[in-house]
Amino acid sequence: MNTLPQQLANGLFLGSMYGLIAIGYTMVYGIVQLINFAHGEIFMTGGFGALTVYLYVLPDGTSMWIALPAMLIGGGLVAVLIAVGAERFAYRPLRGAPRLAPLITAIGLSLALQQAVFNWYPDAKTDRNFPQIEAGPWHLGSISISSGSLFVIVAAPLCMAALALFVSMSRTGRAMQATAQDPDTAQLMGIDTNKIIVIAFAIGGFFAAVAAVSYGLRYGSIQYNMGFQMGLKAFTAAVLGGIGNIYGAMIGGLVLGLAETMATSYIDGIPGMQQLGGGGWSSVWAFVLLILVLLFRPQGLVGERVADRA
């Protein structure tokens, strides 16, 4: 059996999730040059928000086809509120302060959010089960797709297309580009940059919530600390693609997902490499790839404008 198509699909599913989260890192960085390390936790709260809607808002036994949109809206709302709140109360007061200050604030916020869910969300000290779509898996040639994977492979391109349209076509989107290029001039031209920054955080938060719902659907449970590892991987994806570039984030996510999958499946088949392959080494190879890309293209795969960024 040729496993390559299935492994490519596996990489795409995983990479789409990374990409969705990476959007949040890259948009915020593109506009305010802040690495929002709390974004992984915003992803996590999106998952718990969606779970809350399912458990406590919807009546018991609601069909997943009805529940899913409600969970997306609820989870998105929670993540957006927390992202926007973080911007308003943690980052905005520090705008103009040395770069290190907001960075450390972000790390502190990340700890605080994680501990808050850990302490106060019912039974969040262990895995919380996430509702599942009881359908599938479907087969496409030799590729088998589970319901959770189907969700992410539909949702991620939709989100990306909507974002691309929004940024390039709408008035607000163009204002966003202008702010990213030069916030001061943009303000002089009458753009409310504060509003633009809030919108960037909100979009990042919503995409993270979509990713969190896919995470819950694919893996069956969510955890208070799930944002740490996923956040780190998504940040890697954003850097890999070229931080500050929204297309780069998605491409970086896909490349990272594919790299991890390929490393798990094929490295240990290479003669002499048996000890260095398999699932336990997938992250190692993903980071080797990151280092190589940064060595030869420090701006990332599709990044640009290194001079006045980074």
Add this chain to the structure above:
Amino acid sequence: MRQRSIIAITAALSAGALTLTACGSRDDNKGGDSGGKTEIIIGVDAPLTGQNSATGLGIQGGVQIAVDDANKNNTVPGVTFKVQALDDKAIPASGQQNATALVNNDKVLGVVGPLNSGVATQMQQVFATANLVQISPSNTAPELTQGKNWQTSKTRPFKTYFRTATTDALQGGFAAEYASTTLKKKNVFVVDDKQTYGAGLAKLFKAGFTKSGGKVAGEDHVNTGDTDFSALVTKIKNSKADLVYYGGQYDESEKLTKQLKDGGVKVPLFGGDGMFSDTYIQTAGKTSEGDLVTSVGQPVDSLPSAADFIKKYKASGLKGDYGTYGGYSYDAATAIIKAIANVVKDGKIPDGARAKIVDEVQKTKFDGIAGPVSFDEYGDTTNKQLTVYQVVDGKWKAVKSGTFNG
């Protein structure tokens, strides 16, 4: 400007440090007056939050009930027992810190735990130096009691370490025998989590399985905390294995089995006692149907001696899965309490009490709720019972109990 950033960094760092210390001291014992009686603490170390905590809380609950029973029955006159439970989060370094904290508390005369063999390796020396007895209800790695070269020459590394669970040398062999003889599986894919327990168990299973004529279709390793196993699933599917064996805990295996079945691999996942948890079935749902585990001892739910214990556990609203190690934890705590009864008279703790208690535990012999309790010259239990469980209609069902003689 420079000064402001330094202030901001300092503030953020100290806030972070405060958060961390606040976490560490959550379960500290308050101590205090206990009505003229001497207070003795039974320490517990297990993962109480996060990874492995469902089974870890079962250990804490089991000890709590043993201590409540001892207090109610006045097993040791003049003494009130208390439980001090510390959370090791399944991290070896945390276990070592907890061991040090327990050793430094003079009121602690015995410790039950830890859950994970890898954590135990970092705790044993601390307890041995302080002569404090430690009984694990769940550690199964053979080297903990029989030394690094246990296959060729057994030597006991620490005389303060005991366990009520039998070893993986027997568990791995028992599982392999069941897989090849009863299930008639020929081709197994072996996965482990690279931890002391998981990797050791997987290796012993593999050895037993190949010895009885089975083939290993492939092998791979995962990291604890991993969630995406789709690439591994495709590999397993391609290997045409008719059984997947997993050495590790339920946290990863519950996701692995879901992704296996979602990926169209319709073979059961077989694991060890680390996978034997109700949480496993709850999370994996229908995809866990038909999966198998081996676990130590006999099924607690079917033992008449444990009926009272289960009733109390359920009535007390304690969290966690008592089914895996709860009964053994009760017996481990009871062994310590009985030893204390022989050493502490009229509420007076004699000099060198800890060392005397170690000697008393070595001589332990009684019928516990999960089976007879006594220890051999290595500190291993003499009760070598093992049980195979299978998920049938969303519940663990005991399908075979017995012993394994190599």
